Amino acid sequence: MVHRPDRFTSVVDGPSELAALRRRVRFMLAGVGEHHVVDALLATDEIASIAWLSTRQPFTVRLGWAGADTIRVDVTIAAEPPARGDLGTSADVLDGIAARWGMTPRRGGTMLWADVPVAAPVAPDGPALDAVHVTEPA
Template identity: 90%
Template sequence: MDDMVHRPDRFTSVVDGPSELAALRRRVRVMLAGVGEEHVVDALLVTDEIAGIAWLSTRQPFTLRLGWAGADTIRVDVTIAAEPPARGELGTSAQVLDEIATRSGMTPRRGETVLWADVPVAAPATPDGPALDAVHVTEPA
């Protein structure tokens, strides 16, 4: 039997509201199989905050991407069809990003904004069991 485990190194999910955060969290945990719990929790917190900012800024479905940005960093980013929210509008989300992410920002583009954050994580060890390739979040309309 092959002991190799397929762990995705990135994923993209279309998220249509807060009810889909549980599925999004499962995908983050699958991607970070073998990473220490404290790093997984940090990644989950940052992913939730970025997703929350995106939803509250537009109240429309958005695409969230998470991927390795080096051996010990993951990047969470979303593109929203809106101007960047003012930092004062971010409330506690800004504090979470400041405390956990090594870098974060909002990059305006024509008619849209990319919200992103880099989260430090330890390089994953080989997990004990099989990992899933994907967890369904939602189908785009």
């Protein structure tokens, strides 16, 4: 059976690492409806973009289930929270896909976070891919 994590952390050191981050999000959300996966990917991209543009320093993205039907994505940056007006379209995207999102001051920095509604993963009807065996005809 394929083990799907219920949370992960990933260090991002620049925009070139967003593709690997997206792969991890898709893997974690295997079995979730495609439109929910897209919403989670968009929220992750926007939060990561805000973090990078605010600091230009590596940061850690955390993604995990926050209940049966919600994904929480967050990062903590060593910077003051950017003004909402400075977020451009990121604020509009997060308003459209997140149930809640925000910027919470922390000692020495800011936590950027978003809660994105998603359907719980559906168990596959058949065997997991790693349980399928192909045999050669006799």
